[in-house]
Amino acid sequence: MKKVVILTTGGTIAMVKKDESVVPYEKGNMLISEIPELSKLKDIKIEVREFSNIPSPYMTPKNMWELSKTIDKVLEDEEVLGVVVTHGTDTLEETSYLLDLTLRSEKPVVCTAAMRNIGELGTDGPRNVYSSVLTVLSPQSYGMGVMVCLNDEIHAAREVTKTYTSNVATFDSPGYGPLGIVDEDSVIFFRKSLTREKILVEKIEEKIALIKTFTGDDGSFLKIAVKLGYKGIILEGFGRGNVPPLVADSVEEVIKMGVPVVITSRCFKGRVYPVYGYKGGGADLRKKGAILSEHPIGQKAKIKLMVVMGKTTKIEEIREYFERDIKRRPLEHG
Template sequence: MKRKVSVITTGGTIASKPIENGLLNSGAITGEELAALCQLPEEIEIKIIDVFQLPSMHIGFKEMLKIRDVILNEFEDPDVSGIVVTHGTDSLEETAYFLDLTIADERTVVITGSQRSPFEVGSDVFSNLSNSILVASEPATYGSGTVVVFNERIYSARYIRKVHSSNLQAFDVFGHGYLGIIDSGVVRVYQKPVNREVYKNLHKEPKVDIIKCYSGASGTVIEALVDDGVEGIILEGVGRGQVSPYMMPAINKAVSKGVHVVVTTSAEEGRVYPAYDYLGSAADLMRNGVVLGGDYNSKKARIKVAVLLASGNTIDKTVFEN
């Protein structure tokens, strides 16, 4: 009996066409057109669902919710083995983690894309899509949450980052390794995430922003966001979670107005930790009501805070401990 995989298309380079000026029209190809271009596994029954035809930077919280709803609808069919979402690579890691936090089903959700269009020499469209379908239908991957399949590797949504703007090896997971590989059409799983957390009931689309910290940075942007009604601010600090001392008055103002402020680190590996005690240090931030973001990068912390706010959950010092 054939296994069933639903392929949800949202646009991106994987569905792009060249136009007259030599540039690409991102998301111009429908799911049916894309499937016709690929040599998909014959032993798997494919259902194509076109949701969007968008560049990935046009996908925000509202669009992520729509993708989630389509996935949940597909999982109502017990015969569906897994789901593949095709997506542009620029915001792929954000959508992947959003889905990981909001879908409880043990069956695998795979997100993939490509660095080159289907019409370019050496395109990675065909291998990424075919491998993703294999992973989505593979029982050994069940219980992994949402994963990213790219360049014959399987990555956890929690730690995946885009690390190259153009190379086919576009994604990596610093310090944690990939979950498995696809070798000559065979899925091999080496590890799975230990902790999974899921938030099901999302009631609103919260406004959460990221501020990158640097030497001499002021609190001007923080003040502007607070005045604009922001609900959460992610500070991308440095090292163990330090920020410029000139930002502290604005940070304190934000916290006093009920804005949820989280500090992360721009370092590729390691956790935010109160190792120092001076104005703008992680310890100082903690004393002033800022939540330490553990080993989350700023993009993943933003997604988590948004999901927590949308589902009515508390944001406290325990949120980023795992």
């Protein structure tokens, strides 16, 4: 019999209310296996395996990398059609994107979660798990990359982000939209992402810092990050990837130390691009050796740099992974 494996990692979907707070369920992820709709699926075995039972802020790059290797091992089984990963919402977008970049199999992998714990009125966890299993079972899911399914919407891992602190409709793909939906028991795809990629590595670089610039920033945090041992830096700038002038000096200094600096934006739509040539503008930073990220969201670029630096630490080789749309634009011209 063919089967779908549900790998549980913890999060609100595996939590209950105790006194005045929400805490991990003492029986682990058993709540997932008690969803009645799963037992009604014909000719499909649902197998629940616990990977961890932690709140998603506890998720680390090491955990994500171990999860990736675990999923690849699970998918080697010919009886396994695909995998559903249950996860906390806070860092789901990071974990799903790392999986999307590093998994070797093209079998469907769907990450899901819950915004409301199992004891809360209108809990969304059971439906999200069921919809995710249906997504795995859809023939169109093969080769779609890692997906995120909540609130009956299916999103690409590279594109999706958490947009709301509490609403069940928190996950969105700004500038892209969902890949499809789950309507009752039907899975309907609208499109396929053309931006996904695989970067197959044997290791990742965990020590990547994510720093957000701000008005009046003097660039100190970049130099401190290097002193603390961070091997790469994601710098979230303004607009097209612009930063205050003193930050530009620090960017140049850090790059001369051999530490790659990838520029993103606090805007979650569009892309950073070498437009502005004033000191601290995106074009100026690129002349100084900074890399402009094709993806504006900082946490996504951080995951990608972790993976890329598992393959190479050379700044110009790293650039090739982030500047595919602007690589014909010479550095000396900004």
